[in-house]
Amino acid sequence: MTTRIAFSTAKPHLVVVGNGMVGHHFVEQIIAQGGHENFQITVFGEEPHLAYDRVHLSEYFTGKGAAELAMTDGTLYDDNGVRYFTNSLVTEIDRSEKTLRLQNGETLAYDKLVLATGSYPFVPPIPGHKRENTFVYRTLEDLDAIRDCAKKVTRGTVVGGGLLGLEAANALKNLGLETSVVEFAPRLMPVQLDEKGGSVLKEMIEGLDVKVYTDTATQEIVDGEAAFHRMNFADGTHLETDLILFSAGIRPQDALAKQSGLEMGERGGITINNHCQTSDKDIYSIGECALWNNRIYGLVAPGYTMAKAAAGHLLGDESLAFTGADMSTKLKLLGCDVGSVGDAHAQSQGCKVFVYQDELSQSYRKMVVSEDGKKLLGAVLVGDNSYYDTLLQYYLNAIDLPESASSLILPVTDGAPAALGVDALPATASICSCHNVSKQDISDAVCNGALSVGDVKGVTKAATGCGGCAALLKKVVDNELLALGVEVSTDICEHFPYTRQDLYNLVKVEGIKTFADLIAQHGKGHGCEICKPAVGSILASVWNEYVLKKEHISLQDTNDRFLANMQKDGTYSIVPRIPGGEITADKLIVLGQVAKEYNLYTKITGGQRIDLFGATLNQLPDIWGKLVAAGFETGQAYGKSLRTVKSCVGSTWCRYGVNDSMTMAIDLENRYKGLRSPHKIKFAVSGCTRECAEAQSKDIGVIATEGGWNLYVCGNGGMKPRHGDLFATDLDDETLVKYIDRVLMFYTKTADRLQRTSVWMDGLEGGLEYLKSVVIDDKLGICNELEAQMQLVTDTFQCEWKSTLKDQEALKNFRQFVNYEGSDDNVVFVEERDQVRPATEAEKQQLIMKVG
Amino acid sequence: MQWKLVCKQSDLVVGAGVAAMVNGEQVALFYVPESEEKVFAIANWDPIGKANVLSRGLVGHLQDQWVVASPLYKQHFDLSSGQCLEDDLKIPAWAAKLEGDEVFLRC
Numbered sequence A: 001m002t003t004r005i006a007f008s009t010a011k012p013h014l015v016v017v018g019n020g021m022v023g024h025h026f027v028e029q030i031i032a033q034g035g036h037e038n039f040q041i042t043v044f045g046e047e048p049h050l051a052y053d054r055v056h057l058s059e060y061f062t063g064k065g066a067a068e069l070a071m072t073d074g075t076l077y078d079d080n081g082v083r084y085f086t087n088s089l090v091t092e093i094d095r096s097e098k099t100l101r102l103q104n105g106e107t108l109a110y111d112k113l114v115l116a117t118g119s120y121p122f123v124p125p126i127p128g129h130k131r132e133n134t135f136v137y138r139t140l141e142d143l144d145a146i147r148d149c150a151k152k153v154t155r156g157t158v159v160g161g162g163l164l165g166l167e168a169a170n171a172l173k174n175l176g177l178e179t180s181v182v183e184f185a186p187r188l189m190p191v192q193l194d195e196k197g198g199s200v201l202k203e204m205i206e207g208l209d210v211k212v213y214t215d216t217a218t219q220e221i222v223d224g225e226a227a228f229h230r231m232n233f234a235d236g237t238h239l240e241t242d243l244i245l246f247s248a249g250i251r252p253q254d255a256l257a258k259q260s261g262l263e264m265g266e267r268g269g270i271t272i273n274n275h276c277q278t279s280d281k282d283i284y285s286i287g288e289c290a291l292w293n294n295r296i297y298g299l300v301a302p303g304y305t306m307a308k309a310a311a312g313h314l315l316g317d318e319s320l321a322f323t324g325a326d327m328s329t330k331l332k333l334l335g336c337d338v339g340s341v342g343d344a345h346a347q348s349q350g351c352k353v354f355v356y357q358d359e360l361s362q363s364y365r366k367m368v369v370s371e372d373g374k375k376l377l378g379a380v381l382v383g384d385n386s387y388y389d390t391l392l393q394y395y396l397n398a399i400d401l402p403e404s405a406s407s408l409i410l411p412v413t414d415g416a417p418a419a420l421g422v423d424a425l426p427a428t429a430s431i432c433s434c435h436n437v438s439k440q441d442i443s444d445a446v447c448n449g450a451l452s453v454g455d456v457k458g459v460t461k462a463a464t465g466c467g468g469c470a471a472l473l474k475k476v477v478d479n480e481l482l483a484l485g486v487e488v489s490t491d492i493c494e495h496f497p498y499t500r501q502d503l504y505n506l507v508k509v510e511g512i513k514t515f516a517d518l519i520a521q522h523g524k525g526h527g528c529e530i531c532k533p534a535v536g537s538i539l540a541s542v543w544n545e546y547v548l549k550k551e552h553i554s555l556q557d558t559n560d561r562f563l564a565n566m567q568k569d570g571t572y573s574i575v576p577r578i579p580g581g582e583i584t585a586d587k588l589i590v591l592g593q594v595a596k597e598y599n600l601y602t603k604i605t606g607g608q609r610i611d612l613f614g615a616t617l618n619q620l621p622d623i624w625g626k627l628v629a630a631g632f633e634t635g636q637a638y639g640k641s642l643r644t645v646k647s648c649v650g651s652t653w654c655r656y657g658v659n660d661s662m663t664m665a666i667d668l669e670n671r672y673k674g675l676r677s678p679h680k681i682k683f684a685v686s687g688c689t690r691e692c693a694e695a696q697s698k699d700i701g702v703i704a705t706e707g708g709w710n711l712y713v714c715g716n717g718g719m720k721p722r723h724g725d726l727f728a729t730d731l732d733d734e735t736l737v738k739y740i741d742r743v744l745m746f747y748t749k750t751a752d753r754l755q756r757t758s759v760w761m762d763g764l765e766g767g768l769e770y771l772k773s774v775v776i777d778d779k780l781g782i783c784n785e786l787e788a789q790m791q792l793v794t795d796t797f798q799c800e801w802k803s804t805l806k807d808q809e810a811l812k813n814f815r816q817f818v819n820y821e822g823s824d825d826n827v828v829f830v831e832e833r834d835q836v837r838p839a840t841e842a843e844k845q846q847l848i849m850k851v852g
Numbered sequence B: 001m002q003w004k005l006v007c008k009q010s011d012l013v014v015g016a017g018v019a020a021m022v023n024g025e026q027v028a029l030f031y032v033p034e035s036e037e038k039v040f041a042i043a044n045w046d047p048i049g050k051a052n053v054l055s056r057g058l059v060g061h062l063q064d065q066w067v068v069a070s071p072l073y074k075q076h077f078d079l080s081s082g083q084c085l086e087d088d089l090k091i092p093a094w095a096a097k098l099e100g101d102e103v104f105l106r107c
């Protein structure tokens, strides 16, 4: 340990240089293992942000903000006494003095040092590579710069057709650029794919309007004629483009190691042993800057394992060594599935290869097996990754292949051997490689009371990294629960042994029209406040009958039963529909007159309409009589149904608008206003990308583009805000409506009760991609049915207040008392800011005293 | 205590509640044809939400008990006894009966 007596009373000083994903994980590990008690810890990071999720960096373009990508807001550090400095580049290490120097000139002493400096993008030294409008793809600042440039130009080119290059190409395409990819090697993803796999991928990507140039070397970049740049290629051809993004590989950020004389690899990287120690035993190195066994690992999972090993070693636990990592990957690139396992290039001695190829559906799959045919050594998948999990488990756990091994990559037909059941996996099988979680870890978590996927995620962190293991995790958790004999009840309540989705199907398939029939045939007892409104809503979604019909009335929650929202004092609020927030002066005047006549409190809602509060039960029909006469319809603010379609003024008035968001919003509101759904639904339509209507925070968000409409789905505000996901781009009006019909009906059909669209989608196995495959590709073959069902709902729309006003029986519901004309004397108002509000308890007592 | 005529059967709503005024007190009447009692009467005052709203709650049948869920914060009240299932709290309850098409309360 240190010999400097002056410090002997203080804790030894542990300094972490680099606050990327791995540096941060190291701090987490040290804290988890109690190391902050033994060390004073200080972290330096060059970037302006604390560590963020670089793996999901591209989501910065599709709605995630820096805060959402952040891996910590600093609380973890503050709570555990870790000091941290952003914007702080460490420039020198003096190993003999054991000090560091920062760019700002300060120096400080360390006892133990961890280098987690990551890597930087390699930019090939092509003449012209430093021109304006050239970028790399690594940090939030890089993405900001790319986005700014993309707004002004039309064409973008990525140099490099590897994994990151294709991800970057996807981002450029989503930014609306005509996109090309230029790859030096003869095929795309040369590291992960073989020749055939690369060429199938190329075809698929070209089918998506991305131009791909393989086997192409750029000689120089000069001024373009039609565009900003011209790239001159070695074969004499050229490409004109406005924006160039280099993604030609990464290089370890090892400047500090070089400067301080640590041992390094021939081609860079800081040499480490199994405990992640460098050639100086007080200095560790982890993550993408570290070279283990002459290898750099460009993925986050191996970095995490290194972080754990280094933290363990520092605290005296040598069992957590780093002994290499598997580099198998599965990805979705520009919407195409790509997977690579183990020895994808079939370089093992004596290995044999099976290949399956289908040019029509553009799929390619290859298995590399050992000479005796017993073990899987590697695999390549292009076009369909559903085979990946099983292949990976055979590979990682060296499980003996079945007799007909080739069936593992053949299309699944009846009678073919089923995929490897999770039962067959050994306890040591790695389920989540990002967080190094084994089947045993999951089993332990379940035994200790984590009884859902969500709980297991919380305890083990499985599936919280790249997310690629989520489907497998669910299978393992379900399997473990089953083994424990835990029955995971999904029954809606004690009266029906079914989920909401089951009940929906029963109602639809058997043509059931009343609660009484449903419970008689499929339930028991007499129902409760859980199943009654749920069934009421299902009956309304399927048959769309008047909700106050005699046989439905007792199913309705109070707000639906009285077609208004109950307030704290038992009075109601009234919210007429104001589609898109557009309202005439005449209608505004009517609202004002009605509010005045009945002394109602008036407020503009958060949903761009007007709410009138403080109406008593018996006033509701009178008030609605006046509103309906003036042309208003019910706003269904009380129902689990469409609330509002918020809109901006759009191209009609706004100088930036590129399309008529107002008309679209009104049309959408009128189309979906009658739909009863598992939870409320909100829409918004913005006239351009400035997004004044906040469409990305809605269940359905629509944003006008030069080419039509971009559709976002499954966002919400509320308790747990979530941005919508980009679902489809540049849609024409008709396709937009078609997709919304399908998404909403599929949601109505399959969601749980009171589940908003975001939670519903996150719960679908396969999430957004699955939803796209159902809605866009019609994977389940149900799109026609979904559209027809929506059309029925639209065609049978009735304004519930209009119907009620004509129905003497229904109107009887709105009597305050069945045997007395008076009013509820507990409803007492006082004035505030020139309007009424319910009196507080204290005020009521005073008022009653005065009267008395 | 005597049986007092409150209203007609046609004033009730099948499977749900209505409010009545009896001796200056607000009463919630529930018409539940499937039950032995047919009609229940409890106070309309929700002591938790502090408003006269129980007649507007949803009727349920939980583990052999007929209950109403308050429309404000969803606590359950037993329709025969007025006992709150979530809290140590009891609200007034009255015997009620249906004779012919007339509804009576004992109070």
Ligand code: SRM
Binding pocket: A565, A566, A567, A573, A574, A575, A603, A604, A605, A606, A607, A608, A609, A610, A611, A637, A643, A644, A680, A682, A697, A698, A715, A716, A717, A718, A719, A720, A756
């Ligand atoms: C009136 C209004 C507040 C206002 O004064 O502006 C309002 C009032 C109520 N909201 Fe809201 N919300 C109102 C806009 C919003 C918004 C903003 C928006 O729509 O842009 C949100 C967040 C956006 C979102 O939902 O994604 C919002 C998120 C909620 C939530 C939380 C939902 C969630 O998923 O977390 C609830 C609770 C629920 O639905 O379970 C809720 C529930 C309610 C209820 C129904 C609570 C209740 O049962 O009493 C309130 C009664 C409405 C009434 O009495 O008329 N309200 N509420 C707004 C009516 C909008 C309209 O015109 O229909």
Ligand SMILES: Cc1cc2nc3c(=O)[nH]c(=O)nc-3n(C[C@H](O)[C@H](O)[C@H](O)COP(=O)(O)OP(=O)(O)OC[C@H]3O[C@@H](n4cnc5c(N)ncnc54)[C@H](O)[C@@H]3O)c2cc1C
Binding pocket: A017, A018, A019, A020, A021, A022, A023, A024, A044, A045, A046, A047, A054, A055, A056, A057, A058, A088, A089, A090, A091, A116, A117, A118, A119, A137, A138, A164, A167, A253, A256, A286, A287, A288, A289, A297, A298, A299, A300, A301, A303, A466
């Ligand atoms: C777009 C993109 C997509 C990716 N997708 C995946 C994926 O799907 N799966 C996967 O496994 N991996 C993926 N990766 C790779 C993954 O992000 C990296 O493996 C991981 O971030 C490495 O973490 P690190 O901490 O080693 O390095 P970094 O995250 O690069 O962090 C190093 C940090 O150290 C700082 N630093 C460097 N030198 C100094 C210094 N001298 N002083 C102070 N600070 C310094 C740097 O500024 C940086 O913030 C992706 C990467 C990108 C860019």
Ligand code: SF4
Binding pocket: A648, A649, A650, A651, A654, A655, A656, A657, A658, A661, A686, A687, A688, A689, A690, A691, A692, A693
């Ligand atoms: S979203 Fe665009 S069109 Fe709509 S108001 Fe804002 S700037 Fe104008």
Ligand code: FES
Binding pocket: A431, A432, A433, A434, A435, A462, A463, A464, A465, A466, A467, A468, A469, A470
């Ligand atoms: S494998 Fe990446 S999150 Fe599990």
